[in-house]
Amino acid sequence: MQHEPLPERFRRHALLPEEAQRLILECVRPLEIERVPLLEAWARRLAEPLVAPHPFPPFRRSGMDGYAIRAADVGAATAERPITLEVVESLPSGVEPTRAIGAGQAARIMTGGMVPEGADAVVMLEATKHVGKADEPHFVQISKPVLPGLNIADIGCEIQNGATLIPAGALVQAGESALLAACGYATVAVARRPRVGILSTGNELLEVGEPLAPAKIRNSNLPMLAAMIREAGAEPILLGQVPDDRDRAGALVTEGLSRCDLLLTTGGVSVGDYDVMVDVLAAPDIRLLFNKIAMRPGSPTTAALRKDQLIIALSGNPGACFVGYHLFVLPVIKRLQHVDNPYATPFQAYLGVGYPKVNAYRRYIRGRMNIVDGLVKVWPTGDDKSSLMTTIVGADCLIEIPPLKSGLEAGQLVTAWRLD
């Protein structure tokens, strides 16, 4: 008669989450670059910084609908003695001036129009009176002086030639798309989409389309991970289910690695599970990076290398799988896409409700932030049974609960991480 002994492979050294993150990230190299049409670059990540190829605006641009004039010409203008200028041209946006503005001259100009040589100010339409037909004024009167530069956006005042506008690794969203277009990038250098394989383990797992059966649950981690991988701009590769046979499972891992940049598995890493991934990752050609992390949920989260290819074995528990993905997998997918600092930025927020549970390890709970009168509060999205998929819905942050002898009270500042 004896206490249950732990087999040697289960005797594990627990790392801090940040140590585990560092060990993983050291193994990751950015993927190769591909060039895609601008409209296909959306939600991809820039593989090269965007450098302005010319100043913007590229010409002196009118900020108003009005008249381009020479400020010196109207220095003596008053309401009683307005100055009359000859209108020599009409310049809608997109039309290049055909002549310079000389002394006593003006050009009708629209918002966005190119200010002609010689002119150094634009007087808004409402501050002028015209002489002649409305559509075709021949003369315009100005009744007060203006400062040189009025309503003119100088060449390069928005973007200087050669300025770095967006760093490599940036996600191409609305603003990035606009800037890329303004700079003439009809094709964009983006990181190749990472291929992220997903292998599921667990005798209890049914396919989503299968009817319920006793002791069985449907595989919810697979679509959850696939959704997060897509969200991260990568391509999920569905590799199926690991059989409960070490050799066949090992062969499937080998096949998965041949098709993917990163291999994820779910389940089979806990002590006491039918722990096929523990066996597979004990193979001689596989180098274990770690197999225990001092955190909850997800302490048996494991990472390993086969040659230079990374395998991250996540817990099969949906809550732990979710947390493990955000802490360890998402940074890898971002680094593969040339993101220099792939970690979420922590912030301090007030805990909305007390967290009475005593915690021996750092705990990450799914939370939702709420801003009231300039204060940020974070609330757990449910109770913290890490198996509750329902608490993932609506979670927009992870709340860190430090190891504490007593719980936390409502209103205490805690650290949280925004979920992308």
Add this chain to the structure above:
Amino acid sequence: MQHEPLPERFRRHALLPEEAQRLILECVRPLEIERVPLLEAWARRLAEPLVAPHPFPPFRRSGMDGYAIRAADVGAATAERPITLEVVESLPSGVEPTRAIGAGQAARIMTGGMVPEGADAVVMLEATKHVGKADEPHFVQISKPVLPGLNIADIGCEIQNGATLIPAGALVQAGESALLAACGYATVAVARRPRVGILSTGNELLEVGEPLAPAKIRNSNLPMLAAMIREAGAEPILLGQVPDDRDRAGALVTEGLSRCDLLLTTGGVSVGDYDVMVDVLAAPDIRLLFNKIAMRPGSPTTAALRKDQLIIALSGNPGACFVGYHLFVLPVIKRLQHVDNPYATPFQAYLGVGYPKVNAYRRYIRGRMNIVDGLVKVWPTGDDKSSLMTTIVGADCLIEIPPLKSGLEAGQLVTAWRLD
């Protein structure tokens, strides 16, 4: 000699932004439903609420690795006089028990395993001693009493049968995907992707691939809008550039409407522009909803109906186009996808820097939020020339600056809206 008169079509009645939003949204009906495989539902919106088709967990599930027992059997157990139970079965997760647990019996059970009939508690492995071989214990000793229910997740304790888990209109992300899978939804009812047409106007516009030319700039609104439309789960339909000819422009609008659920145009709505959209939207078969909004930027933003089809004519100014999209277009795209309340939720935040500019109208400036020690500050992403595409990059909120005789000081509370 006279002040510039405004032609009648330019005499406009300015609505408040919220009035304009309401007028638009009244014209929008949710699109039809389509059923797609779960893995293709990512980033789509549910067209029907997700109702739990069965309780979850669907069986009494063990929350621990240990032994399923009858609590009554060990009521008298002490460290000195442990109770010995016969181990009648071993239950990994996914394996249905073959027999009920009788008096004096126990079953070895793994985390996630199905608790057999008769058992009403699971004692964790570490709190037991086994008798016999490690792999095949025949007897187990328990040395203290346990409460009934210990380490057992009851049927339905996470999700009750028939509970509404996710409302219609919800975006299918990670948590939603997991829940849909757990509930057996191999196909998901989602809203058809809205088709959103984009017509550009403006003589000054070059295609992104064209070399710069005097007075010209590249069309940055088109890829910006396309990116935001995709982000919203809709499909951008590129309709090209509106010619400066009212009949041809009208024909293009007609063709666009035949292909789209919503038609956007950019430019051509300001007084003083070569205002082709003003002309097109004056056609007898088109009903104007509004053509002026009391806001900056984007006051000439216009909306109209042709039969029951919505046309939103955005300003050509990139900043105004961006703001107009978020205030008026995105809610339409969300409503088309069955979102009940499609407006962003405002929040109060502290202004990070002063905003000295005097404002006759409500102004929306692009901003970025920053959380420091539980306080939310918002900062304009640049100066507020609304043409600055650079201020769109990195903007994660719109800051509302109310019409004020004096500016705002740093540290004042302002209203802001998160950008999705």
